[in-house]
Amino acid sequence: MIRVEALVTKYGRFRAVDGLSFTVAPGESVALWGPNGAGKTTIIRSLLGQVRCKGVIRIGGRDARRHGKSARRAVGYVPQELAFYDDFGALEALRFFARLKRAPADRAPVILDTVGLTGHGRKRIRELSGGMKQRLALALALLADPPLLILDEPTSNLDAEARASFLSLLQSLRADGKAILFSSHQVGEVQGLADRVLLLEAGKLRRVCNAEEFTDAAGVRCGVKLFLEQEQIAAAVEALTEAGYQARRNCTGVNVEAPSHEKALPIGVLASRGITVRDIEVLTEHTGVGVGQVGGEQ
Amino acid sequence: MTTSTTTTTTTTATTARASKAATPSLPMLSVRTIAALARKEVRESLRNRWFLFYTVAFTVLSLALSYVSLAGTGSVGFAGFGRTAAGLINLVLLIVPLMGLTIGAGSLSAEQENGTLAYLIAQPLGRIEVLLGKFLGLGLAMFASLAMGFGVCAGVIALRAGGGNASSFLGVLWMAMLLALAMLSVGVLISTLTRRAAVATGTAVFLWLTLVFLGDLGLMGGSVVFKLRVDELFHLSLINPLQVFKMSAIGSFDATLDVLGPAGLYAMRTYGDSLQAVLIAVLIGWSVVPLSVAALILHRKSIT
Numbered sequence A: 001m002i003r004v005e006a007l008v009t010k011y012g013r014f015r016a017v018d019g020l021s022f023t024v025a026p027g028e029s030v031a032l033w034g035p036n037g038a039g040k041t042t043i044i045r046s047l048l049g050q051v052r053c054k055g056v057i058r059i060g061g062r063d064a065r066r067h068g069k070s071a072r073r074a075v076g077y078v079p080q081e082l083a084f085y086d087d088f089g090a091l092e093a094l095r096f097f098a099r100l101k102r103a104p105a106d107r108a109p110v111i112l113d114t115v116g117l118t119g120h121g122r123k124r125i126r127e128l129s130g131g132m133k134q135r136l137a138l139a140l141a142l143l144a145d146p147p148l149l150i151l152d153e154p155t156s157n158l159d160a161e162a163r164a165s166f167l168s169l170l171q172s173l174r175a176d177g178k179a180i181l182f183s184s185h186q187v188g189e190v191q192g193l194a195d196r197v198l199l200l201e202a203g204k205l206r207r208v209c210n211a212e213e214f215t216d217a218a219g220v221r222c223g224v225k226l227f228l229e230q231e232q233i234a235a236a237v238e239a240l241t242e243a244g245y246q247a248r249r250n251c252t253g254v255n256v257e258a259p260s261h262e263k264a265l266p267i268g269v270l271a272s273r274g275i276t277v278r279d280i281e282v283l284t285e286h287t288g289v290g291v292g293q294v295g296g297e298q
Numbered sequence B: 001m002t003t004s005t006t007t008t009t010t011t012t013a014t015t016a017r018a019s020k021a022a023t024p025s026l027p028m029l030s031v032r033t034i035a036a037l038a039r040k041e042v043r044e045s046l047r048n049r050w051f052l053f054y055t056v057a058f059t060v061l062s063l064a065l066s067y068v069s070l071a072g073t074g075s076v077g078f079a080g081f082g083r084t085a086a087g088l089i090n091l092v093l094l095i096v097p098l099m100g101l102t103i104g105a106g107s108l109s110a111e112q113e114n115g116t117l118a119y120l121i122a123q124p125l126g127r128i129e130v131l132l133g134k135f136l137g138l139g140l141a142m143f144a145s146l147a148m149g150f151g152v153c154a155g156v157i158a159l160r161a162g163g164g165n166a167s168s169f170l171g172v173l174w175m176a177m178l179l180a181l182a183m184l185s186v187g188v189l190i191s192t193l194t195r196r197a198a199v200a201t202g203t204a205v206f207l208w209l210t211l212v213f214l215g216d217l218g219l220m221g222g223s224v225v226f227k228l229r230v231d232e233l234f235h236l237s238l239i240n241p242l243q244v245f246k247m248s249a250i251g252s253f254d255a256t257l258d259v260l261g262p263a264g265l266y267a268m269r270t271y272g273d274s275l276q277a278v279l280i281a282v283l284i285g286w287s288v289v290p291l292s293v294a295a296l297i298l299h300r301k302s303i304t
Helices: A040-047 A068-074 A090-101 A107-114 A130-142 A160-175 A187-193 A230-242 A265-272 B013-021 B031-047 B049-068 B081-113 B116-121 B127-161 B166-193 B197-225 B230-237 B241-253 B262-300
Strands: A002-011 A014-024 A029-033 A054-059 A075-078 A148-152 A179-184 A196-201 A204-210 A220-228 A247-249 A253-257 A277-286 A294-296
Touching: A002 A040, A014 A040, A014 A204, A029 A040, A029 A187, A040 A054, A040 A148, A040 A179, A054 A068, A068 A075, A075 A130, A090 A107, A090 A130, A090 B031, A107 A130, A130 A160, A148 A160, A160 A179, A160 A187, A179 A187, A220 A230, A220 A265, A230 A247, A230 A253, A230 A265, A253 A277, A265 A277, B031 B049, B031 B127, B049 B081, B049 B127, B081 B116, B081 B127, B081 B166, B081 B197, B081 B241, B116 B127, B127 B166, B127 B262, B166 B197, B166 B241, B166 B262, B197 B230, B197 B241, B230 B241, B230 B262, B241 B262
Parallel strands: A029 A179, A029 A196, A075 A148, A148 A179
Antiparallel strands: A002 A014, A002 A054, A196 A204, A220 A253, A220 A277, A247 A253, A277 A294
16 A cells, blocks of 8 residues: 655654555554654655655655655545644534545545544534544545545644544544555554554664554553552552562652553552552553553553 | 563665655645635634734724825815725735735644644644645635725725726725735745744744835836846836836726836837736735745655
């Protein structure tokens, strides 16, 4: 679906992308992962013809640098935040883009329904919430039913609920066979959506891994913060240590390191010892490609 | 599922050749796409408060001008078409360039500033289509604005003072539209040179001042200081599209151009009946050349 060879994109003398090569197969979902400045957005801009670059970019078999317009017919693009004419209505925007993309105009209400915006078609874009705007951006991307979706940190501006809902929408599109290339800062998003992950640093490709290997390869440590009764904290640390976990006491409970796909198991360990977990918080720490970035995922 | 480590990328000779050879080609233009973009621009213009302000200001001032123009002849009322057209030339010389330059300057720069241009060109569109759609839409909106100003004025005069030299009135309208396109084209060119709308608008206003005031002063000063011959004076005045409009508009209802003095007489003597065609061609050139340069810049520019 996408073939990139020796891609170089410069801003002045700065090489934002430096000799990058990768492919995305039809129906495959590939994540671009890396810290700020790794080149994720620049790669997407290069694919979409927004910035001038060197190298080979083929999308759907077409040379995207020489024949960008026809190559982009195979692409639906979702930006980080939809930048569009705010006084357009949602349905009006869909009809406008349907004309540009030569999609049937009667597809607009259908797509609005697909992304869960039925009933919001007459609202002006400025009246939509962040989550709704991203759904509208996805609807615009899906208008011409392209085989490939390119998304630039699509959930970075959404709250947890909107993010989960949007991710679920993308997962259903992936299940329908759409190829997806997306950049992300969210561990859960990459794990939930990607078949492969391209780990980037300073515009170069450092490593390619699959979703299971992602947290180790990217140096992402996952864990949970368990909120416990004060008198049970010491017993909890002991039980978790005996079970092989790295457990660290804090003033409200314990922090436990756990594989990203087994974060709930420590709760089971404590439950088997009769220790009640009052609340949990999922913790994520990037120590590899995203060196020094520490964040939390709610 | 396997893990692979990539530290360097081997570039084949084929890739290197392709990499060097690949330059963006000009895509086939789609009339349908350009029309869709133009429709959007017209719609946006009708909601643009500056555009509405210009339209209302032009209409009100042209009505006021036509009312006042008869005062000089000793009575108060609406002048005939010819006299009003003559008065409108000065109004057009002030308002239309300002309108075209500022609206054109704000077109692409504002869209680049708020990210909508980057989103548009990420769609299956050509950049030239975006430019042409924008130019066409804004041009149509300006036509509508001018037609409203001239039309309301003509309607009122026809009702109050009867018909008259309507063809010269229409001639001035067409020249004003050509001037509007020329100024819009220069404005769009300014718009491609900066991504900040405020800078583009500031540049457009400065250029307007230069063309309206410094252009005349420069010609007068230059003719005195450098003792310019009349043919040099005439050809220098062709550099300023406002002067070209003035000559062609005056020529549309005063075939002799003697009101312009020796330069006008020289132009009539040298170009004869083809003078109007030459002036129209110069105005068309002022529309086509800046727009073509803008297209070239936009085609090669990174838009983020």
